Amino acid sequence: MKPYLLAIVFFALINSVNASEHSPVTRFGVAISNDKAQIAYSVTGGGKTALIFIHGWSLDSRLWHNQTQYFSKEYQMITIDLAGHGNSSYNRKDYTMVSFAHDIKAVIEKEGINSAILIGHSMGGGVIAEAAKLMPERVIGIIGIDTSQNVALNFTQEALDEMTKPFEENFQKAMRAFVKDAFPKNEEEDTLYWISEDMASAPKDIAINQFRHYLGQYVSGESYRVFENINVPTVLVNAKLWPTDSAENKKHIKNYHIYFIEETGHFPMLEKPNEFNQILLKAVKSVK
Template sequence: MKNLSILLPLLAISLLPACNNTAKNTAALPIKIQNNGVNIAYTDTGKSDTTLLFVHGWCINKSYFTDQSTYFGKRYRVVTIDLPGYGQSGKNRASWTVNDFGKDVAAVVTQLNLKNVILIGHSMAGAIIVQAKIDVPGKVIGLVGIDNFKDYNAAQDTAKPDPEFAKVITMLKKNFKTVATGFFNQYLFYKTTDTLVRKRILNDVTHADSAIAIASMEDNSFKTGPKLKAANMKLHLVNSDYFPNDTTGFIKAGIPYQLLVIHATGHFPMVEKPKEFNVLLQKAIDDIGKH
């Protein structure tokens, strides 16, 4: 009994660090984000009252914002995500519309309890962040598009389906890798686009789930005119000029915008010229902060 009375306090003391470590480890575990049972992979960097949430474009993933996470994570909270169906996120659902993806982004904002969120969407994610802003009212303070909305025309929102677009979808369904690769080589790369960057992008495109990729492109809710109005927020754009940027549609529709142009890149300025891109993105963030 005497030995036991001595050992018990010692045993209790010896267990304290283990218990404390367990508590610390549990607290450090990242939050698992899901939307309707589908896992959403993400990174969460930096600390700030303002959050930059990056959403990737067609057939790529969150790793395309690694430079931005490093650069902006020193001043802001930076979250990057893999949209469901892409990257490390789940694929266990059947619908891949802009409305679906908007709810995915909204789920990230809600479940991470993000505040003062600036949504930054590349390519097809331009429409997605507009939808997400509508889905989480009061949380989003800014919208930034990356190489999208280059020739917005409100008339397109009521136009009949484009037969040429329908042909492209049919071709993709027949031979996804060949058609997608040809499209990227012809339209989305610039003469200065680095060879390694091209290889990286084409590798991600050709290894994407073709059914999900085609469904993502086929969705008609890319027609965003009414949603831009409903978002009731200035649209900031960091766009390359490899194709002209026509802003007359914004002016006619009364949609406020800021266009920041990055020269001599293709469709992926955040990886083609990350330093110049980051400077322009900071200008957009600064402008958002004025309002």
């Protein structure tokens, strides 16, 4: 081999080794939930504590792409597609928060995790509360992202039916309007378009089923009663687009703390990823 070709091969090998040292490797898996639903997930990094990231309504684990490299340096970072989302199966009859909690349990048990902090966005906040209730011996804390603004919100079945009606009549139009209202007016078009079209492409019947079960917690009161059985720290990282009633939350949540992220909408992990990562890391450290 000519000397200059040998040098090229040598430096290519060195660069590949350096890249592998600095870029965390992600592996993918599938766990089987208690109702036989197939739950797709990814694992990046390592550590004694696993951070398990749960997306919100009609989204998937891609929501957290700005967090993977940052958190996997110190923690085992796991992202999950809940049933009816992303690469997981779509054959569940009812998409309840408890059934989603079992999706998380299936991943935790398959990976042999004994110390987990659950991080859930929007609807995911209701999911991680149910998961903490389901697995008190494995979950050491839960962190909600722009969620649980008032866990005891007085919500009626009539109000839920009224909120659902636009999605039943014209799902894609209603979803795009919902997403537009969830972002500040100055948000970048690319981010707004991605989230809007991604959520609008969800299967209508499945999405509405999830929506009704999520907000149905506020009709039944399960939204606050679930915290009667949760003794681990509960932390919120919320935007100020929708006001948070911490005084009311403290009546129902035993170990409550909140961080605010300024000048973002409902998707701070996409709008201000660097600032969000720093605040979320503080929230994680406060749990530990």
